[in-house]
Amino acid sequence: MSPPNLPLRSKRRPRFAPGTGVDYDLLRRSMGDTPLLTCDGCGQSATSVHLAKRFERLEWTTRYRPVHIGTVLLGAIAPTKDADFLYGPSGEFGGEAGKLLEAADISRIGKAAEATLGEFQRRGLFLTHILECPLEAGNEGDAERLLKARFGATAARIRRSLRPKRVIPISGLLEPLLHGSNGPVGLGSALIADGEKVLSLDGGGSDSAVAELRRLLSGAEGGESELSGRKPVRWC
Numbered sequence: 001m002s003p004p005n006l007p008l009r010s011k012r013r014p015r016f017a018p019g020t021g022v023d024y025d026l027l028r029r030s031m032g033d034t035p036l037l038t039c040d041g042c043g044q045s046a047t048s049v050h051l052a053k054r055f056e057r058l059e060w061t062t063r064y065r066p067v068h069i070g071t072v073l074l075g076a077i078a079p080t081k082d083a084d085f086l087y088g089p090s091g092e093f094g095g096e097a098g099k100l101l102e103a104a105d106i107s108r109i110g111k112a113a114e115a116t117l118g119e120f121q122r123r124g125l126f127l128t129h130i131l132e133c134p135l136e137a138g139n140e141g142d143a144e145r146l147l148k149a150r151f152g153a154t155a156a157r158i159r160r161s162l163r164p165k166r167v168i169p170i171s172g173l174l175e176p177l178l179h180g181s182n183g184p185v186g187l188g189s190a191l192i193a194d195g196e197k198v199l200s201l202d203g204g205g206s207d208s209a210v211a212e213l214r215r216l217l218s219g220a221e222g223g224e225s226e227l228s229g230r231k232p233v234r235w236c
Contacts, residue, residue: 041132042078043146044139054133060087061128064117069164070124071220072189073100074154076147076171076202080134086120086127089113099201100127100170103213125217126162130154130174143173151177159188166190166220170213172200192216 039046041054057078064087075096082088084095091113093101101108101116104125108116130150135143158167167189169178175198178191193199199209199216 039133043131043149044133044136050133050136057085057087057132060085060089063087064121065126066121066124068124069126069162070166071126071217072158072162072164072167073125073127074158074167074169074171074174075127075129076173077131077143078129078134087117091116096201099206099210100213103210104217105214126164128154128158128162130177147173147177155187159186164189166192168192168213168216168220169198170201170209172198172203174198192220 036048037046037051038044039050039054041058044050046054079085079096081095083090083092084097086093086097086100088097091108093108093113093116101120104120104123106116106119106123130147131143135146139146158164167187169191178198193216199213200206201209201213203209
């Protein structure tokens with residue numbers, strides 16, 4: 001008896017099978033360059049690369065958040081370089097990071113980054129920015145709009161989550177935000193400044209701003225009566 005006639009197995013590739021020429025690394029890179037969401041830390045259109053960096057910096061920062069925050073140092077826009085970002089693990093402490101440590105009289109010579117940041121944490125100091133991410137290329141002209149859009153959420157976070165004793169703004173870009181059209185914006189804490197001026201570590205006179213911040217931090221830790229005969233401004 002002859003065997004039944006069976007269909008011959010096709011040597012052609014099934015239609016649903018992917019070809020061998022797909023470059024998945026290229027696809028991932030392409031997806032990383034495509035705006036997907038709005039970043040909750042800065043309000044910019046966020047690629048997967050942007051979001052990954054945002055979460056990384058958030059992890060670095062949370063590690064050194066004091067349990068009880070004495071002073072929030074409030075900046076405008078997070079530095080572009082990790083080396084200038086205070087909580088970065090490299091321990092380079094350039095730019096803004098170096099100025100803050102200098103103002104706080106915290107030496108980083110001969111110490112690991114963890115020890116330096118641990119001392120900053122034990123002092124009850126905590127740095128945060130209105131825009132927790134650097135500006136993406138091409139968004140430089142949107143800085144004012146982004147800051148205005150994010151300030152309300154940051155103010156609420158300071159009142160409800162951080163709950164510090166005092167807030168010291170360290171960027172001149174915050175001046176119009178803190179003095180709104182309806183008066184000072186409430187942060188739930190004493191807002192300390194040099195007279196009616198906002199310190200500007202990111203401005204041209206950063207050396208004098210560092211010296212003034214050192215005075216304010218020293219006075220804040222020793223009590224408001226010790227602010228070199230000058231009372232802190234309570235805008236809220």
